[in-house]
Amino acid sequence: MSGKVVLYYFDGRGKMESIRWLLAVAGVEFEEVFLTTRAQYEKLVNDGALLFHQVPMVEMDGMKLVQSKAIMNYIAGKYNLYGKDPKERVMIDMYAEAARDIMDMISMVLFTSPDNKKDELEKVQVKAKVRTLPAFEKALGASQFLVGNQLSCADVNFFEASLMLEEVFPTILSSFPNIQAFQKRMKAIPAISKFLQPGSQRKPLPDDALRKTAKEPTSLTLT
Structure with missing residues (x-):
């Protein structure tokens, strides 16, 4: 698992989309586990994967990262997207x-x-x-x-x-x-052009079905 970047969230934009963007621009391939039920979220909590019982969560470099700003800062720092000083x-x-x-x-x-x-x-x-x-x-x-x-x-x-x-x-x-x-x-x-193409891991604006799904497994757990 240490060499694989895995994202845990629902199948939509939310707090994860900016993380997807940074990974794509950095040229990092990633897999996604979509949460569709409350039970999936609770399993992550019970397994100790969510430090503060919140998603998004990113498995990366042997760590289980939570808090969206912290995740983005880590990615930006690692891939030279965070300035020189x-x-x-x-x-x-x-x-x-x-x-x-x-x-x-x-x-x-x-x-x-x-x-x-x-x-x-x-x-x-x-x-x-x-x-x-x-x-x-x-x-x-x-x-x-x-x-x-x-x-x-x-x-x-x-x-x-x-x-x-x-x-x-x-x-x-x-x-x-x-x-x-x-x-x-x-x-x-090039990396951005690729991410903008149909079929990429970029997510669309939310529809009614996504709104319903997002509220079920992740209510009050988004960071």
């Missing part, structure tokens, strides 16, 4: 956290009741256009990367977030040319 790393964290905030907001709205969804999505769109995207647009006007002179997990996280924003708000990037150019550069990276 503490100053770059803190900037990477700042941009990465902002990207994940937007993705988390969208995910939460997609799992909310239909009655509130339209209003909540509008709030996400306003925040993205007024607060988040202008900061990324400015950063990408000064450099082809968000931090330093090489690709980092912040670039990967924001690229994922920008695609997710376009899925929900198709024209949201129309007034952000630097971000559009950034997307074009990212799509030209």
Whole structure:
């Protein structure tokens, strides 16, 4: 098992998707175990695989890793996606956290009741256009990367977030040319181009069946 990377989560995006993205960009092949019942989750807990009784969980390098941010930082550090010094790393964290905030907001709205969804999505769109995207647009006007002179997990996280924003708000990037150019550069990276192809391990936006499944085995256990 030590040479195999295995992901434990439900068959959807959630907190695992950004981990999938980082592994794909790093060129790391991985297998997935999809949790479809509460019993599967409870078995992981009873076997001692989940340190804090939470998923996602990644088996990697002989470890059972939990807490999504810790997992992503480990992958980024191991595969040279985490800057060259503490100053770059803190900037990477700042941009990465902002990207994940937007993705988390969208995910939460997609799992909310239909009655509130339209209003909540509008709030996400306003925040993205007024607060988040202008900061990324400015950063990408000064450099082809968000931090330093090489690709980092912040670039990967924001690229994922920008695609997710376009899925929900198709024209949201129309007034952000630097971000559009950034997307074009990212799509030209072979590992990313491969991950964007149909049949990859990238997951689609959640549908009703996935919402039901996600609530069953992992209720209150996502990190």
